[in-house]
Amino acid sequence: MRAIVILCKGLKFEVEYFKFMWVKMKSRKSKKNKKITLALAAGVALTSFSTLSAKADEQVDVKSTGNTVAEEKHVQTSPTTAITQVEGVEVSNGTALVTKTPTEEVVGQAKEIKEQADQAVEAQVPVVEDAKKHEATTGEAEASAKQALGQTEQKKASATPEPIEGTKNAIDASKKEVTTQTEKIDSLKEQQNQVQGKKNAQEAVVKDATEATNIQAGKVADAKKKVQNAQDVLNGTGADKVIKEEKDAKKDLEAKQAIVKDAKKVLEQSQNADATKARKLSDAKELEAGQKNTFDQATDTLSKATQAHNEATSQLKVAKQNKDNAQAVLDGTGAKAILDERDSAKSDLATKEATLKNATEALNAAKRADAQKAEQLEQATTNLDQATATLKQAESNLSDAQTAANQASDDLKKKKKAEQTAQSTLDASKGKVAGVTNERNNAKSDLATKEATLGDATKKLADAKKADAQKAEQLDLLNEAKTQAESEESKTANALIKAQGGATQASTKLQKATKDEKDAKDSLASSENRLPGVTNERDNAKSDLATKQSAKDGAERKLAEAKNTDAKKRSDIQDLKTLKGQQEDTKRTTAQELSDATSAAKNAENAKKEADKAVDTLEKQISAIKNLTIPQLPQNVIAAYKTFLNNKSESNKHNLNNAIQAWYKGGKYDFGDRQIEWSRDLQELVFKGWTNKNIVLPIDDTVVNLDNPTDEQIKALSHYYALLANNLQDQVWGTHNFIVTKESVQGIKNITKNYANENKPYDTGHSHPALENDGVDSVKWNGEVLNYTNTLSSTSPYEKAIDTKKTRKATMSQLYREVYDAVLAFMVRDIHANFGHMEGMIGENAPTIPSAVGGNISYTNNNVGRMHFVQFAGKDAHTETTLNYATGERTSVYIDDYYDKGIAKPLPTPFDTSKMEKDLAQAKKTQVSAIATNNNAQNRLTAAKRADETAKSNLATTTNRLNTLLNTQDLTPNAQRVLDTAKSELNKAELRNTNASTAFINLTKEIKAKRATHEQAKDALSKATIANTVAQKTLADATTAHNNAVDKLNSIKDAIKRTKAIKDLTPDAQAKFDTAKAEHQTAKTRYEKAEKALVDLNNEINTNSNKLAQAKSELSQAEKDDKTAKSNLAKAVSAKNNASKSLEQAKDALAKVKAIKDLTPEAQATFDQAELAYKTAKTRLENAETAVTNLNADLAVKRQALAVAVKALKDAESLTKKTQAELKVAQATYKKANDELTATRKVIAELEATKDLTPDAQKAYQEALEAEVLAEKHLSDAKTAVDNLTADVKTKQEALEQAKAKLAQEELVLEGFKAKQAEEEKVLATIQAQLDDLKAQEKTVRAEIDKIEDSIKEMEGLLDSLIHASENYEVAKEAYEKALEAHRLALQTLEAEQAKLNTLLQNQLDAKAQYEAVLVAYQKAYNKPQESLNHRHDSKVENIEHKLVTDKLRTALSNPAYIYVGNKPKYGVNKTLPNTGESTSILDFIGTVLSITGLGFIVKRKRG
DSSP states (O other): OOOOEEEOOOEEETTEEEOOEEEEEEOOSOSSOOOEEEEEEOOOOOTTOOBOOSSTTSOEEEEEEOOOSSOSOOSSOOOOOSSOOOTTEEEETTEEEEOSOOOHHHHHHHHHHHHHHHHHHHHHHHHHHHHHHHHHHHHHHHHHHHHHHHHHHHHHHHOOHHHHHHHHHHHHHHHHHHHHHHHHHHHHHHHHHHHHHHHHHHHHHHHHHHHHHHHHHHHHHHHHHHHHHHHHHHTTOOHHHHHHHHHHHHHHHHHHHHHHHHHHHHHHHHHHHHHHHHHHHHHHHHHHHHHHHHHHHHHHHHHHHHHHHHHHHHHHHHHHHHHHHHHHHHHTOOHHHHHHHHHHHHHHHHHHHHHHHHHHHHHHHHHHHHHHHHHHHHHHHHHHHHHHHHHHHHHHHHHHHHHHHHHHHHHHHHHHHHHHHHHHHHHHHHHHHHHHHHHHHHHHHHHHHHHHHHHHHHHHHHHHHHHHHHHHHHHHHHHHHHHHHHHHHHHHHHHHHHHHHHHHHHHHHHHHHHHHHHHHHHHHHHHHHHHHHHHHHHHHHHHHHHHHHHHHHHHHHHHHHHHHHHHHHHHHHHHHHHHHHHHHHHHHHHHHHHHHHHHHHHHHHHHHHHHHHHHHHHHHHHHHHHTOOOOOOOHHHHHHHHHHHHOOOHHHHHHHHHHHHHHHTTSTTOOOOEEEEEETTTTEEEEEEESOOOOOOOOOOOEEETTSOOHHHHHHHHHHHHHHHHHHHHHHHSOOOEEOOHHHHHHHHHHHHHHHHHTOOGGGOOOHHHHHOOOOTTEEEEEEEEEEOHHHHTOOTTSOOOOHHHHOEEEHHHHHHHHHHHHHHHHHTOGGGTTHHHHHHHOSSOOOSOEEEEEEEEEOTTOOEEEEEEEEEETTOEEEEEEOTTTOOEEEEEEOHHHHTTOOOOOOOTTOOHHHHHHHHHHHHHHHHHHHHHHHHHHHHHHHHHHHHHHHHHHHHHHHHHHHHHHSOOSHHHHHHHHHHHHHHHHHHHHHHHHHHHHHHHHHHHHHHHHHHHHHHHHHHHHHHHHHHHHHHHHHHHHHHHHHHHHHHHHHHHHHHHHHHSOOOHHHHHHHHHHHHHHHHHHHHHHHHHHHHHHHHHHHHHHHHHHHHHHHHHHHHHHHHHHHHHHHHHHHHHHHHHHHHHHHHHHHHHHHHHHSOOOHHHHHHHHHHHHHHHHHHHHHHHHHHHHHHHTTSOHHHHHHHHHHHHHHHHHHHHHHHHHHHHHHHHHHHHHHHHHHHHHHHHHHHHHHHSOOSHHHHHHHHHHHHHHHHHHHHHHHHHHHHHHGGGSOHHHHHHHHHHHHHHHHHHHHHHHHHHHHHHHHHHHHHHHHHHHHHHHHHHHHHHHHHHHHHHHHHHHHHHHHHHHTHHHHHHHHHHHHHHHHHHHHHHHHHHHHHHHHHHHHHHHHHHHHHHHHHHHHHHHHHHTOOOOOSOTTSOEEEEEEEOTTSOHHHHHHOOSOEEEEEOOOOSOOSOOSOTTTOOSOOSOSBOOOOOOTTSEEEEEEEOOO
């Protein structure tokens, strides 16, 4: 069934516009009866539905159409879609037309197609997202690279010589400043040390002052105690306390004397114990020295026995293996085992060789460490001996000082006792002076006080009587004022109550009026506030109406324009497709040409590079040979050399060496130092050459196998040595004699192989076995000079030269350098050999006969390299001597047939450039041809690239234009929807305008009424406010008047109360007057008695003062002697303590050095084991090689080999047993020696760890003596206090005064000590401040150094960037180009993937439209339950029955067709529709649903 749909012009129905559809139906039920029925159905207006949105959560319209048999065509275009279309469905651009009732199978097919389209989209979306991320990443990388390029370009532009030199100068200046600042730190450190010394000394002074202050404080406390005791005695109390204190003082003195006795005994015991310890320690150390010698001998014996046994065991193992191999060879079995043994032996030898090398290095390091330890041990031992001697002398000095101090202390105690007796007598008298004087002064003062008191009491009695009279008068006046104030307070209270009532009433009225005014005002404001909104709405509605009218007119114009645009688009698409096909053909042609041109250009460029390299190499070789550096000796060196040959004295030797050194060092023949530079490209340091770049050596990068140099390479080295040596001979002698022959080449080749095979260290010197086995019958060696290969052995890791140690290879250029260095070393570094190498090279005299010479390198398995130069003579060369019997003279003739008979034929030198120059001419011709070919190829490549880029660009432009048009949606449908929407919006705007005008008129009337109400409320409020103001003022005045009256009344009452509280003064004043009069008379009598007592006491004091002066003089001398003795003792104690401390430090230092384990024995044992293992492995390999060789030997040889192996096995077993027995004896001897030495060292350690007892005992004894002196003083004072108990009151009073005077004296002394302590602490604080200031200065300087060093690092970084600015720019440029290309490719990939996604999205839309159309049609046709059309959201399908269509018509029509319009999914790259500016991709409006069946379907999707 096909449906023909004809769209007619729209008709207006009520408010909406609807479309009518004429449908012609053709019935095919009967072929005979072909009737055409025309049915017209009017569309029904669905007022609840007008537009559809493009979003996935909005509505989709499914329209049912009629069908007819009248015609077979319809007005729609042919279906176009990329998906598979199921039977009976036509799909185009997201719209599906069902033309045949679908079956369940068709629905299933449509569902499967939809699911495949969904999966394809889901798979492509993350691909696009990844492409977006990659494009963003490469874009950022491009921006970053571009920024870096700009920075490096700026740096390159600024990298002129001036900034570079300026930066270097700034770095040098900063480094000098760091040096200057560092010197400042050194100076500050030295100052700190000096100030720290002052601080330490001052701290000792402060400590002494503090101790003196504390001691004096104790004396003050004792003096206070004595004053209290004297007071108690005077008061008649405290007798028991005084007596008890005397007993306690006696006991304390006896205890202190016992302590002194015990301390002295302990001191003597300590001194004896320390002497015994020193003697034992000396004996133990002497024993240790003998035991150490025995232990060393036992250790050496054990080491040798162990090594011998290990060697024997190893030999036994090898012998067993050899015997088994020989037996297997003889038996004809075990071939595989023997071959495996040979391979295993090779591997084992390599391992053992590496182990031996490591052991050798470890042994050398251990020897160096042990040598350093031995030096430290010797120095520590010397320091210990010195410290021990110093301590002994200090102990002797301390003993003498102690004896002197004890004697001085005894004398001082006697003198102190005598002085104390005299002082006590004088103090007793002076004590009386204080009491008597105080009594006289007190009596006098008391008399004056009493006179003043009497006068004051007389005056105060008169004043008191007058004041009491005034108080009574004042009370009368205050009572009268009180009565008046009470009356006033009553009146004001009544007035206040009346005013409060009026104020309350006025306030209530005001509150009501205020509320009424506010309510009216708020109501008016509410209406007025609405007025702007209503006014705006009226104006906006009017404006909106005009806008909507204009929009409708514009939409009509745009619809016409859209139809024209769509027609032009279809024409442009066809033209672009044709152009694209043509450009794709062109692109394939240019791509092929580019590929061919690229290949040709690469080949031509490689050929040119090879030609350039050949020319460059030949030119360098020719230049090097023509400009070779030949050392030229100055005449002073030549003269010194000849002088030394004539007389090889030490002075001549040193003169020659001095001349050579002055000529060589830093001169034109000295390479100088390596130059290293940081490479930004390689990100590492690279070798840039030597400081002396003027030395020219032969250039040859040919690789040499150091284990087997070729004959040509040996010949070249020999000729280079002969060239240098002959030039030196010519300079010294004027002639030369070195030649190179094939025999000398073969001879040096075999000799160097012999050296390499011997594998000996360099310090073993010349090897005669190697020299004598030259392998050439016609010659023999006639002298050798050799040198260590320094360059190969110490090649800088930055030189990029061959790593000789790993590859055992070098270049000829490296070996030429070794020859050059050796020639110079034979002169510059030959003083140690008495210039024997120089003589071997230049000769002792002018040469007269030729000498064949050979030069070659030997390289051992242990990487020891030697450069050999050997002279050769004929095999039978000799000297013949004849005797002239007539004269007795002997004549000697040297005969050498090798040279005399012309056997020695000089080989041509490789340093002839004629052949090289011919090769260079041919190479240049080849180079010219290669350059021309390369230029042509490069020009072709450039043209091909340009053509290919142009073809790509043209094709890309055309493709983009075509894709743009294909992706551009038709404008007509959307323009139609816009027009329909504009008409609907215009109707709404007209309704809005009417409503807004009505609302504005109503609101204006309402505001006018409310304004009148508000004016009335304002008038009432004004009146209430005035009434309230008057009432409140009246209340305030009444309140103030009442408060004033109350305050006045209270004030009067308080005044009355205060006046009554004043006490009458007359009674007390009278009593005080009577008392003062009596006390005045008593004071007068006391003063007269005190004056007489003072005169008598002065006579007594004069006598006692003379006695005290004598005692003080004797005590002063004793104190000086005691102070001197104590000072000497303190110095001796300090010196002894320092000596003890130094001794302990020396012991600790020696113990630390001894505690360092000797590394050599263990390293030597490891080395011996490694060497033995290496030798064993080597022997094992040799035996294994022999066994392999014997596999193919005859029976006799195999039997002989077995017999030799069996004998060797027996010998090895016998040797192993012997060395085993010797090892056991050595082990026992070693254990005994070790145990004895360990025991002795333990005793020494225990003795040294034991602390000396004398210092502590000495300190305890001194403290005991000082405590004894104090105890004696306490006892003396206690006895005096007891004596005073029985004295008369006068004596007791004098004792009290004396104690007080003593207390005052001690307190005065204490204040002095405190002042002294404070002064010393102030000095200490000043020193500490100086120290802190110096440390702060140091910190500041260090911070400045850090800042300068940071700036140096920055400047060095800047300098590096300036020096390498060009290289950095090229690197940045290359990086930017790469980033740019990567971003371009990423964009290209993103565009391709995006286009793919767009296609898949369209396919998904088509598949979804197809599936949902057939699903709805199927459900309707078979009355199946309706399913959700959108599986991502809930859907609702409404069945709308058209009430205007009759049941009869509905029944007559069957097989309806359905049209489904799909909607775009949520995701997509570009959601903006072309030319419309809207973000929708679905119809904004679906017209009237017209169906012959009278049914329409609307699918409403709920929002998810």
